[in-house]
Amino acid sequence: MRFLCGIFAILLPNAFFGITCYGQSNFTVGTASAAPGQKATGYLEVPAGVDPGTNIPVVVVNGAKPGRVLALVSGAHGTEYASIIAVEKLIAQLDPAQVTGTIILVPLVNIASFEQKVPHVNPIDNKSMNRSYPGKADGTQTERASYIIAKQVVDRCDYLIDYHGGDLDESLRPYAYWGPTGNELQDHISKEMVLAFGLDHIIIWSERPTDPNATRYLDNTASVRGKPSIVVEAGYAGTVENDDVNLLVNGTLSTMRALRMLPGEAHFIENPVWIEKLSDVLADGPGIWYPLVKRGTYVSAGMKLGTITDYFGKVIAEPRAPVSGVVLHINAVPSLKKGDNIADLGVVAAHAP
Ligand SMILES: [Zn+2]
Numbered sequence: 001m002r003f004l005c006g007i008f009a010i011l012l013p014n015a016f017f018g019i020t021c022y023g024q025s026n027f028t029v030g031t032a033s034a035a036p037g038q039k040a041t042g043y044l045e046v047p048a049g050v051d052p053g054t055n056i057p058v059v060v061v062n063g064a065k066p067g068r069v070l071a072l073v074s075g076a077h078g079t080e081y082a083s084i085i086a087v088e089k090l091i092a093q094l095d096p097a098q099v100t101g102t103i104i105l106v107p108l109v110n111i112a113s114f115e116q117k118v119p120h121v122n123p124i125d126n127k128s129m130n131r132s133y134p135g136k137a138d139g140t141q142t143e144r145a146s147y148i149i150a151k152q153v154v155d156r157c158d159y160l161i162d163y164h165g166g167d168l169d170e171s172l173r174p175y176a177y178w179g180p181t182g183n184e185l186q187d188h189i190s191k192e193m194v195l196a197f198g199l200d201h202i203i204i205w206s207e208r209p210t211d212p213n214a215t216r217y218l219d220n221t222a223s224v225r226g227k228p229s230i231v232v233e234a235g236y237a238g239t240v241e242n243d244d245v246n247l248l249v250n251g252t253l254s255t256m257r258a259l260r261m262l263p264g265e266a267h268f269i270e271n272p273v274w275i276e277k278l279s280d281v282l283a284d285g286p287g288i289w290y291p292l293v294k295r296g297t298y299v300s301a302g303m304k305l306g307t308i309t310d311y312f313g314k315v316i317a318e319p320r321a322p323v324s325g326v327v328l329h330i331n332a333v334p335s336l337k338k339g340d341n342i343a344d345l346g347v348v349a350a351h352a353p
Contacts (some may be wrong), residue, residue, distance in 0.1 A: 082235020
């Protein structure tokens with residue numbers, strides 16, 4: 001093969017720069033193994049333990065040209081559909097002949113949530129699949145899956161994007177998270193990634209765990225291991241709107257251009273709204289929710305967000321905005337029980353970071 005490749009290199013100078021033939025080998029994640037210039041599918045196999053095992057689909061796009069490794073992970077919450085469909089579209093769209101480096105795509109971490117239409121958690125063990133990193137080899141299914149994703153995906157990549165959105169009960173406006181670590185070069189790269197992704201509201205996620213054994217979230221698991229990473233959110237309440245899916249697909253392609261993994265120029269968003277603080281409004285008890293504001297509305301501190309009645313229609317609460325800011329997401333359904341998230345408000349930063 002080396003001989004043949006040499007001939008191609010002479011005939012086609014571009015192939016020489018592609019280094020397709022010299023020193024590049026298969027890239028394997030789980031059971032997906034792709035030769036240079038190829039795309040392969042397979043599974044991250046989570047063996048049975050204290051509860052059943054699962055097989056998480058994984059795709060490797062091994063670029064024709066060698067380079068860095070980008071991981072795209074979606075569906076930790078299996079009913080945040082727009083983000084899952086966006087990664088499915090990227091599986092179809094990414095052409096290994098155009099890619100420099102390697103892309104690992106995990107479109108649906110939480111299969112049981114997707115199949116059973118259960119929001120927020122993995123119904124097998126009732127745990128969120130984005131709170132248990134770096135996981136445990138002998139834990140419950142969520143912990144074992146997190147352990148395998150940390151080893152097979154996080155440890156193998158150079159950059160990571162985690163995709164989310166509004167869950168079945170969340171009406172969410174699109175936004176991204178940028179989590180600075182204090183490492184100047186890493187933070188510069190992750191900031192370029194989030195600006196290239198292009199979502200116009202960006203939460204500055206600071207003061208996060210720095211102990212690699214206590215990172216909980218996927219993006220933080222990657223960032224404490226030195227890999228620039230961001231979280232992106234679009235879609236809401238079970239819908240798969242083209243606008244949301246396109247934001248996530250086009251944002252990914254632009255970020256890949258910024259990382260020099262695809263040809264073409266990245267588009268960097270100018271003057272996004274930076275959010276410096278989040279404020280949750282939680283339900284005191286059960287009731288029926290009647291919202292007065294929508295996702296994306298800017299509210300002043302003290303403004304009424306909606307009313308809650310008992311099951312006889314008597315008003316029992318009128319939650320108000322604890323801060324001035326933007327409604328990042330608001331409860332999308334009438335059901336409320338104690339502790340449910342009614343709204344999540346973002347406080348706009350006085351200065352860009
Ligand atoms: Zn999520």
